[in-house]
Amino acid sequence: MAPPPARTAVAAAGLRKSYGDQTVLGGIDLEIPAGTVFSLLGPNGAGKTTMVKILTTLIGADGGRMRILGHDPVREPDAVRAQIGVTGQYSAVDGLLTGEENLRLMADLHRLGRRAGRARTAELLERFDLADAARKPASAYSGGMRRRLDLAMSLVGGPRLLFLDEPTTGLDPRSRRGLWDIIRGLVADGVTVFLTTQYLEEADRLADRIAVLDRGTIAAEGTADGLKRRVAGGHVRLRFDTAAGLGAAERLLGGRRDDEALALQVPGDTGVAGLRSLLTRLDDAGIAVEELSVHTPDLDDVFLALTGHGTGADAGAHAQNPPVHAQRKAAQP
Amino acid sequence: MTTLTHALGDSATMVRRQVKHMWRYPSVTLMLVGMPILMLLLFVYVFGDAMGAGLGGASGGRAAYLDYIVPGILLMTMASTAQGTAISVAMDMSEGIVARFRTMAIARVSVLTGHVVGSLFQALFSVAVVTGVALLLGFRPSAGPVEWLAAAGLVLVVSFALTWLTVALGIASGSVENASNVPMPLMFLPFLGSGFVPTDTLPAGLRWFAEYQPFTPIIETLRGLLMGTGAADSAPLALGWCAAVSVASYLWAKKLYNRDPSV
Numbered sequence: 001m002a003p004p005p006a007r008t009a010v011a012a013a014g015l016r017k018s019y020g021d022q023t024v025l026g027g028i029d030l031e032i033p034a035g036t037v038f039s040l041l042g043p044n045g046a047g048k049t050t051m052v053k054i055l056t057t058l059i060g061a062d063g064g065r066m067r068i069l070g071h072d073p074v075r076e077p078d079a080v081r082a083q084i085g086v087t088g089q090y091s092a093v094d095g096l097l098t099g100e101e102n103l104r105l106m107a108d109l110h111r112l113g114r115r116a117g118r119a120r121t122a123e124l125l126e127r128f129d130l131a132d133a134a135r136k137p138a139s140a141y142s143g144g145m146r147r148r149l150d151l152a153m154s155l156v157g158g159p160r161l162l163f164l165d166e167p168t169t170g171l172d173p174r175s176r177r178g179l180w181d182i183i184r185g186l187v188a189d190g191v192t193v194f195l196t197t198q199y200l201e202e203a204d205r206l207a208d209r210i211a212v213l214d215r216g217t218i219a220a221e222g223t224a225d226g227l228k229r230r231v232a233g234g235h236v237r238l239r240f241d242t243a244a245g246l247g248a249a250e251r252l253l254g255g256r257r258d259d260e261a262l263a264l265q266v267p268g269d270t271g272v273a274g275l276r277s278l279l280t281r282l283d284d285a286g287i288a289v290e291e292l293s294v295h296t297p298d299l300d301d302v303f304l305a306l307t308g309h310g311t312g313a314d315a316g317a318h319a320q321n322p323p324v325h326a327q328r329k330a331a332q333p
Numbered sequence: 334m335t336t337l338t339h340a341l342g343d344s345a346t347m348v349r350r351q352v353k354h355m356w357r358y359p360s361v362t363l364m365l366v367g368m369p370i371l372m373l374l375l376f377v378y379v380f381g382d383a384m385g386a387g388l389g390g391a392s393g394g395r396a397a398y399l400d401y402i403v404p405g406i407l408l409m410t411m412a413s414t415a416q417g418t419a420i421s422v423a424m425d426m427s428e429g430i431v432a433r434f435r436t437m438a439i440a441r442v443s444v445l446t447g448h449v450v451g452s453l454f455q456a457l458f459s460v461a462v463v464t465g466v467a468l469l470l471g472f473r474p475s476a477g478p479v480e481w482l483a484a485a486g487l488v489l490v491v492s493f494a495l496t497w498l499t500v501a502l503g504i505a506s507g508s509v510e511n512a513s514n515v516p517m518p519l520m521f522l523p524f525l526g527s528g529f530v531p532t533d534t535l536p537a538g539l540r541w542f543a544e545y546q547p548f549t550p551i552i553e554t555l556r557g558l559l560m561g562t563g564a565a566d567s568a569p570l571a572l573g574w575c576a577a578v579s580v581a582s583y584l585w586a587k588k589l590y591n592r593d594p595s596v
Binding site: 078090108 | 432
């Protein structure tokens with residue numbers, strides 16, 4: 001009866017949730033193909049965690065339909081739970097147990113059996129670089145180690161769908177990159193990843209598709225590049241030999257002219273098709289272009305344009321995260 | 334069938350978790366057992382002589398009072414352990430690990446049964462230690478093997494009821510601070526019963542409360558078994574109270590744990 005699994009990992013339609021008068025999610029539609037990385041991007045308070053809690057059976061929705069790996073999380077919660085792994089924003093490890101005991105606990109709860117549980121534990125400790133700290137209580141771990149243990153615990157049961165709720169919030173840049181590598185490795189193994197983040201760079205680096213969540217609604221959805229292209233601020237800059245060329249191009253295309261540089265800034269579609277049609281029009285009009293450059297906005301511009309308030313509102317997140325941002329800016333001169 | 338074996342297996346896993354916690358942090362158990370021992374020493378050596386004289390027994394004095402208060406002290410020991418349970422449940426609920434358990438395909442109530450069974454071990458241990466201290470101080474019960482076994486059984490039944498109650502209180506309290514205060518009255522109930530003085534020495538209103546509160550028949554049954562004063566009269570009432578508290582608390586705790594945390 002149920003269609004074969006795999007094709008769609010998460011499907012949601014009209015998902016709503018309110019706390020009293022406050023609408024946290026106001027009708028969310030999602031479709032995530034299996035084997036991809038989907039990122040829900042938004043500032044604090046946008047509703048990301050609520051979304052994850054509903055999809056992972058922790059809380060109920062007020063309305064809407066969902067299917068997780070072919071199952072309804074409301075009517076068949078255990079069928080969903082058996083196939084997902086969840087790493088929340090707050091570490092879900094037992095601080096009184098050692099890293100090894102935490103993993104063994106998960107192995108026992110997944111009923112792996114003694115030998116398989118031991119093997120899986122050893123393998124995960126090795127893979128997450130925790131073998132040396134295996135016998136130490138998790139409460140003594142650093143933030144990055146706790147997060148790795150947390151993620152390792154989510155993987156003991158071999159989930160087909162992994163929810164990562166702000167997995168790198170509060171981590172230093174090095175731990176963050178380490179975690180990104182791990183996540184990429186999981187995707188290579190065929191795991192579907194649902195990632196929430198407030199870091200644009202993280203979504204940009206990891207996600208196949210990004211949905212921008214703003215005050216409980218999805219402001220935009222698409223690939224990182226697609227989102228960037230859709231925003232004002234993406235433009236083509238044309239430079240001409242002569243003022244006559246510049247004038248002719250302006251009459252043809254509009255845009256903003258810069259007389260000093262003999263350049264014209266044309267806003268709009270910066271995709272391949274758009275460029276081709278732009279160049280065709282210039283050719284047909286016999287206008288010679290000296291130089292062409294394409295400017296795509298980064299996701300910061302996207303966010304600002306889509307939500308009207310940018311991520312700067314979220315000062316705390318930036319304060320936690322200056323090194324990565326600084327390095328990123330430096331890397332893109 | 335498989336649901337039941339899964340529930341048992343998951344509960345066993347959770348019990349192992351609790352036992353590891355206790356094993357790793359024995360100071361918690363020692364603190365819980367230390368309190369009733371201090372009470373025992375206080376009542377025997379500070380108040381014992383005067384209180385013993387008031388009992389009106391032939392031998393009287395400190396030794397008679399020690400024999401009299403041990404059942405009440407043992408009940409206090411169980412209450413003390415149960416209070417620890419409320420705290421550890423509240424701590425658990427505030428940690429992310431329980432959220433993780435909730436997103437896993439495991440028997441839901443196993444988290445709670447793990448706490449209850451773990452606490453039963455702890456209670457048995459604590460009661461054994463306190464009994465040992467009482468024996469060292471000169472406690473001379475008249476119980477034979479059968480009575481000792483029956484007393485141990487009663488300790489288990491009472492602890493089971495108290496622990497389910499404090500598991501529910503631990504969830505309901507919503508914070509670790511509240512969880513350490515809410516079960517406090519349990520520690521005082523032995524005082525407002527036949528734990529430390531015979532109820533007929535109490536003023537009328539208090540006596541009425543003391544005679545009808547659940548700890549009194551439990552204390553009387555325990556005393557009857559240990560001191561040979563007869564348990565037949567109070568035992569049915571004691572067991573009835575335990576059964577009622579167990580069932581009501583279990584249902585309450587389960588409901589609290591299963592409720593949608595967002596509502």
